[in-house]
Amino acid sequence: xxxxxxxxxxxxxxxxxxxxxxxxxxxxxxxxxxxxxxxxxxxxxxxxxxxxxxxxxxxxxxxxxxxxxxxxxxxxxxxxxxxxxxxxxxxxxxxxxxxxxxxxxxxxxxxxxxxxxxxxxxxxxxxxxxxxxxxxxxxxxxxxxxxxxxxxxxxxxxxxxxxxxxxxxxxxxxxxxxxxxxxxxxxxxxxxxxxxxxxxxxxxxxxxxxxxxxxxxxxxxxxxxxxxxxxxxxxxxxxxxxxxxxxxxxxxxxxxxxxxxxxxxxxxxxxxxxxxxxxxxxxxxxxxxxxxxxxxxxxxxxxxxxxxxxxxxxxxxxxxxxxxxxxxxxxxxxxxxxxxxxxxxxxxxxxxxxxxxxxxxxxxxxxxxxxxxxxxxxxxxxxxxxxxxxxxxxxxxxxxxxx
Amino acid sequence: xxxxxxxxxxxxxxxxxxxxxxxxxxxxxxxxxxxxxxxxxxxxxxxxxxxxxxxxxxxxxxxxxxxxxxxxxxxxxxxxxxxxxxxxxxxxxxxxxxxxxxxxxxxxxxxxxxxxxxxxxxxxxxxxxxxxxxxxxxxxxxxxxxxxxxxxxxxxxxxxxxxxxxxxxxxxxxxxxxxxxxxxxxxxxxxxxxxxxxxxxxxxxxxxxxxxxxxxxxxxxxxx
Numbered sequence: 001x002x003x004x005x006x007x008x009x010x011x012x013x014x015x016x017x018x019x020x021x022x023x024x025x026x027x028x029x030x031x032x033x034x035x036x037x038x039x040x041x042x043x044x045x046x047x048x049x050x051x052x053x054x055x056x057x058x059x060x061x062x063x064x065x066x067x068x069x070x071x072x073x074x075x076x077x078x079x080x081x082x083x084x085x086x087x088x089x090x091x092x093x094x095x096x097x098x099x100x101x102x103x104x105x106x107x108x109x110x111x112x113x114x115x116x117x118x119x120x121x122x123x124x125x126x127x128x129x130x131x132x133x134x135x136x137x138x139x140x141x142x143x144x145x146x147x148x149x150x151x152x153x154x155x156x157x158x159x160x161x162x163x164x165x166x167x168x169x170x171x172x173x174x175x176x177x178x179x180x181x182x183x184x185x186x187x188x189x190x191x192x193x194x195x196x197x198x199x200x201x202x203x204x205x206x207x208x209x210x211x212x213x214x215x216x217x218x219x220x221x222x223x224x225x226x227x228x229x230x231x232x233x234x235x236x237x238x239x240x241x242x243x244x245x246x247x248x249x250x251x252x253x254x255x256x257x258x259x260x261x262x263x264x265x266x267x268x269x270x271x272x273x274x275x276x277x278x279x280x281x282x283x284x285x286x287x288x289x290x291x292x293x294x295x296x297x298x299x300x301x302x303x304x305x306x307x308x309x310x311x312x313x314x315x316x317x318x319x320x321x322x323x324x325x326x327x328x329x330x331x332x333x334x335x336x337x338x339x340x341x342x343x344x345x346x347x348x349x350x351x352x353x354x355x356x357x358x359x360x361x362x363x364x365x366x367x368x369x370x371x372x373x374x375x376x377x378x379x380x381x382x383x384x385x386x387x388x389x390x391x392x393x394x395x396x397x398x399x400x401x402x403x
Numbered sequence: 404x405x406x407x408x409x410x411x412x413x414x415x416x417x418x419x420x421x422x423x424x425x426x427x428x429x430x431x432x433x434x435x436x437x438x439x440x441x442x443x444x445x446x447x448x449x450x451x452x453x454x455x456x457x458x459x460x461x462x463x464x465x466x467x468x469x470x471x472x473x474x475x476x477x478x479x480x481x482x483x484x485x486x487x488x489x490x491x492x493x494x495x496x497x498x499x500x501x502x503x504x505x506x507x508x509x510x511x512x513x514x515x516x517x518x519x520x521x522x523x524x525x526x527x528x529x530x531x532x533x534x535x536x537x538x539x540x541x542x543x544x545x546x547x548x549x550x551x552x553x554x555x556x557x558x559x560x561x562x563x564x565x566x567x568x569x570x571x572x573x574x575x576x577x578x579x580x581x582x583x584x585x586x587x588x589x590x591x592x593x594x595x596x597x598x599x600x601x602x603x604x605x606x607x608x609x610x611x612x613x614x615x616x617x618x619x620x621x622x623x624x625x626x627x
Contacts, residue, residue, distance in 0.1 A: 001512070002501075002505065002508070002509050002512045005500075005501075005505075006498065006500055006501065009500035009501075010500055013499070013500060296496070297496070297498065297499075300490075300492065300496040301498070302481065303455070303457055303484065303490055304484065304485065304490055304509075304510055304557070305481055305482065305484050305485020305486070305510055305513050305514075305561070306481070306485075306513060307478065307481055307482075307513075308477075308478075308481070310513075394457075394458075395457045396452045396457040396458035399457070399492065399496070400448075
């Protein structure tokens with residue numbers, strides 16, 4: 001116990017040195033954790049935006065549709081499937097969709113797009129694309145053949161609200177269907193690719209133009225949220241029990257989106273690792289100085305009977321105390337800053353770039369345990385050289401040391 | 404009884420050899436109060452270091468109660484020093500982060516003695532050296548004389564039979580020196596503890612039962 005007490009009191013012998021070291025660890029850790037929270041926030045925002053603009057949490061397709069996007073691969077007896085989905089206890093919202101790949105053309109230009117034919121009311125229960133509108137409305141009028149397009153597509157086609165856009169696609173019997181639509185609304189998400197390649201229209205218009213009623217996709221949200229879509233998927237697999245259908249979570253449909261979130265974590269740990277590596281040298285330097293100054297004292301301790309293993313422990317403990325104090329202060333500062341900016345957001349660019357929102361809301365790491373383990377490891381590794389130097393001291397020489 | 408036979412210590416044996424101890428033969432009986440004197444560099448401290456197991460001889464043996472002191476491993480030597488030898492240094496060498504009581508208790512804790520025993524003995528020892536009221540003070544709050552008394556109490560904590568003191572009065576004023584010597588002599592007489600003190604101080608020599616004169620690593624004179 002006395003060793004523990006000595007180590008603790010040794011921390012405070014040179015308050016300036018320990019203070020600087022503790023502050024370095026705290027600030028370094030704050031930087032690491034905050035960067036981690038920012039990256040988490042960016043990735044989560046990207047994932048969330050994908051979920052609320054199109055993806056939802058779970059999707060049902062006919063098997064093979066996701067590969068060929070074949071018009072004929074519609075969901076058989078879809079009304080029955082939709083009913084099962086809507087009555088599931090984990091379902092929050094359910095939107096049956098027609099999904100067609102086609103060409104959007106104006107008098108100026110044309111662009112290949114994916115057309116989502118939706119039931120407006122049901123789509124509102126699943127995605128929030130309406131909240132991204134920058135002009136016009138989301139199928140409020142009763143006019144037929146309206147379309148809501150992204151800002152990038154509008155720019156490319158040089159069209160505005162109420163402009164005419166011709167949508168061409170292969171019909172169910174491999175005939176070319178050309179239909180003129182009026183632009184009802186223009187949305188702008190943080191993803192220029194999405195804004196350029198996806199357009200919404202009403203499924204009833206597509207049904208009327210093709211002469212058939214069908215859907216290709218059922219997008220569903222779970223009451224358990226986007227982070228836990230597996231429960232809903234498993235429920236639906238059991239209740240629908242149709243082997244011709246693929247019932248998948250967003251993670252299964254777009255694994256790269258899921259990987260993106262993981263990438264955020266990996267990047268964070270790499271950044272934190274670099275920070276701690278640099279801090280390790282600071283700790284090593286300070287502890288080496290401290291041991292050098294205390295050589296005589298350590299020699300006396302060994303002379304009067306302190307075993308070398310306890311000298312080693314004493315130095316490692318002192319380093320661990322310093323690192324843990326710095327770690328706790330850093331963690332508290334991080335919690336305060338992340339909580340504040342998690343509510344207010346940080347605007348780090350004038351506009352959204354490369355699919356990432358320009359306002360980031362940092363997200364608290366799920367656990368601080370890995371961080372503390374990293375600090376602990378840094379402390380122990382940094383303490384090893386001075387501790388090994390200390391136990392190699394010869395008492396007879398050390399007691400003559402004048403500092 | 405301590406029997407020193409043909410003790411030799413040579414530094415820099417591979418380059419320019421310096422003989423710090425040159426064939427020293429000596430017997431120290433239990434309960435002696437011996438001063439080792441001589442000019443700086445004559446080998447006093449080296450002699451004390453080897454006698455205390457802090458350093459090893461180049462040649463020769465030290466038998467304590469018939470057992471070769473240096474015929475043990477490094478770890479065993481640390482335990483031996485802890486349990487059988489007390490050290491008092493010129494600059495007191497107390498742990499600055501421990502109070503006077505804790506400094507005395509420290510060695511007893513290393514010996515694995517129970518807390519209650521440690522506390523009682525620490526208090527008793529500080530009383531014995533005349534600073535019973537300073538137990539809660541840190542060394543920086545104590546005078547040089549008081550710190551050296553704590554150092555003596557610490558040296559006694561493990562109930563050693565031998566105390567080695569290297570210039571214990573060098574930093575003390577006359578009054579503190581006199582008080583410290585009184586305490587050491589009392590312990591020597593009452594507890595039969597053997598004291599070997601390396602010193603330049605005439606006051607220590609005057610109170611010693613035996614004075615051993617060193618020069619150039621050799622014993623040149625012994626007075627009783």
